[in-house]
Every structure is written in structure tokens, then in C-alpha cells.
Amino acid sequence: RKEVEQDPGPFNVPEGATVAFNCTYSNSASQSFFWYRQDCRKEPKLLMSVYSSGNEDGRFTAQLNRASQYISLLIRDSKLSDSATYLCVVNIAYQKVTFGTGTKLQVIP
Amino acid sequence: DAEITQSPRHKITETGRQVTLACHQTWNHNNMFWYRQDLGHGLRLIHYSYGVHDTNKGEVSDGYSVSRSNTEDLPLTLESAASSQTSVYFCASSEYGDAKNIQYFGAGTRLSVL
Numbered sequence: 001r002k003e004v005e006q007d008p009g010p011f012n013v014p015e016g017a018t019v020a021f022n023c024t025y026s027n028s029a030s031q032s033f034f035w036y037r038q039d040c041r042k043e044p045k046l047l048m049s050v051y052s053s054g055n056e057d058g059r060f061t062a063q064l065n066r067a068s069q070y071i072s073l074l075i076r077d078s079k080l081s082d083s084a085t086y087l088c089v090v091n092i093a094y095q096k097v098t099f100g101t102g103t104k105l106q107v108i109p
Numbered sequence: 110d111a112e113i114t115q116s117p118r119h120k121i122t123e124t125g126r127q128v129t130l131a132c133h134q135t136w137n138h139n140n141m142f143w144y145r146q147d148l149g150h151g152l153r154l155i156h157y158s159y160g161v162h163d164t165n166k167g168e169v170s171d172g173y174s175v176s177r178s179n180t181e182d183l184p185l186t187l188e189s190a191a192s193s194q195t196s197v198y199f200c201a202s203s204e205y206g207d208a209k210n211i212q213y214f215g216a217g218t219r220l221s222v223l
Contacts, residue, residue: 034211043199043214044152087151091210099144101151 006100023088032091115215133198139205
């Protein structure tokens with residue numbers, strides 16, 4: 001089983017739609033969690049950290065479910081500019097992170 | 110503004126040649142990382158360093174080496190380039206002691222080995 005697993009997609013959604021991605025992780029001792037965004041042929045950039053209590057940043061909401069070992073990302077009111085690949089990142093041990101392979105989102109006009 | 114830069118951005122080389130990819134960061138981060146990204150594999154860790162003169166192997170280190178002589182730079186060397194090393198290479202850095210280990214990436218180097 002992979003340490004971090006994501007549905008590769010693509011998720012094709014119309015503008016204004018709400019879309020959610022899940023990511024599962026295998027190591028119950030994982031310490032911290034993030035979502036990164038990667039645009040085509042560019043470097044990954046931190047989108048948001050994921051906290052146990054859940055957190056929100058504008059149209060983006062991240063949730064952590066430790067019992068079921070998954071994190072989620074919800075995007076409301078999708079914009080064309082949200083089209084990208086979203087990487088789930090898990091900090092499994094001190095200074096060691098593992099990246100998921102990413103979920104591709106395409107927002108359609 | 111602090112940044113992390115990679116050079117060259119694109120490189121074409123021949124099988125068997127030695128290639129060095131540069132990574133320079135002005136964040137003053139102690140931690141630096143090299144990844145490669147291929148379709149279907151996501152980002153895979155090649156080598157990493159927690160400080161000057163410290164280097165460690167990642168999950169796909171065969172055929173690669175790094176050295177860390179100062180805080181700012183972590184060059185990645187392909188000793189004898191192989192076609193299997195055609196990939197996009199990303200360098201990243203993070204702050205030592207940052208429990209979250211948030212990593213900041215360079216723009217990447219696209220390497221083709223012919």
C-alpha cells in the first residue's frame with residue numbers, strides 16, 4: 001500500500017461548482033498534513049496546512065480525519081484559475097514528507 | 110525577497126555524461142531536498158541535507174550524488190547520465206526545527222538524456 005494515495009482524476013467541473021478531493025495515508029503516526037497546488041510544468045506551492053480541527057481559507061476548506069486516516073480538500077465556487085493538480089502531502093516523521101501523486105482538477109467555463 | 114533558484118531550467122545531454130544541476134536558496138534554510146517528478150510517480154526524493162556537510166539518500170538515490178559545502182547551495186550530480194534519468198527535477202528547502210516541515214520549491218529543471 002502506498003504511503004499516500006490520491007485519486008488522479010481528472011475532475012472536470014463547471015465554474016461555480018463545489019468539488020472535493022480525498023487523500024488517504026497509511027501511517028497512523030503521521031504528524032502534519034498539507035495540500036499543495038501544482039500548475040502544469042511548474043513547481044508545487046503550498047496551498048494550505050491541514051489541522052485536526054479543520055481549517056478554511058476563503059473558498060478552500062481542509063479537513064483531517066485521523067480515525068480513518070484521510071484528509072480532504074473542498075473547493076467552493078470553483079474558478080477557472082483553480083485548474084491545477086492538487087498534491088496531498090504528509091509529514092510522516094521528523095523532516096520526512098511524502099507526496100501523493102496528485103489529483104487533477106479542470107474547471108470548465 | 111528570499112527565493113530558491115535552479116539552473117539550468119532546461120538541459121539536454123547524452124548518455125554517459127556527467128551532469129550537475131544547481132540549486133541556490135536565500136531563505137537561509139538548513140534543510141534542502143532534491144526530487145524528481147515523473148508521470149504516475151509523483152515527487153520522489155533523491156537526496157536531502159539537514160545542514161552543511163550533511164547529506165542523506167532518499168528513495169531513488171542510485172546514480173545521483175550531492176554535496177553541501179555551504180547553507181545556500183545543494184548541487185545534484187548525475188555521475189553518468191542514463192535515459193531513465195530523463196525527468197523534471199525540483200529542489201526544495203525548509204526551515205530546520207519547523208515541525209511542519211513546509212517545503213518551498215524551485216522552478217525545476219527539465220532534463221533530457223538522449
